[in-house]
Amino acid sequence: MFAQRHANRTDHPDAEQRIYSCTKCGYRMRFGTSRCSDCWEKAPVYNQRWFWRLLYGTCAAMLAVAVIWVMSAFL
Numbered sequence: 001m002f003a004q005r006h007a008n009r010t011d012h013p014d015a016e017q018r019i020y021s022c023t024k025c026g027y028r029m030r031f032g033t034s035r036c037s038d039c040w041e042k043a044p045v046y047n048q049r050w051f052w053r054l055l056y057g058t059c060a061a062m063l064a065v066a067v068i069w070v071m072s073a074f075l
Ligand SMILES: [Zn+2]
Pocket: 022, 023, 024, 025, 026, 027, 036, 037, 038, 039, 040, 041
């Protein structure tokens, strides 16, 4: 008997990422879409790709500044 492999199990058959639900109707929105495909309500900002790019970009910039600041204090 072979042990059941859970690695190949697909809980999400569709390849599209559906992380967030619509705030109005609860429909699982595709990630990156600006509007709900079901009720056409405007999607929340965290469902947009640019929001996360901006967030990570800001964090990376702040981290870089912090590293430079710490290094300059010891040099
Ligand atoms: Zn909706």
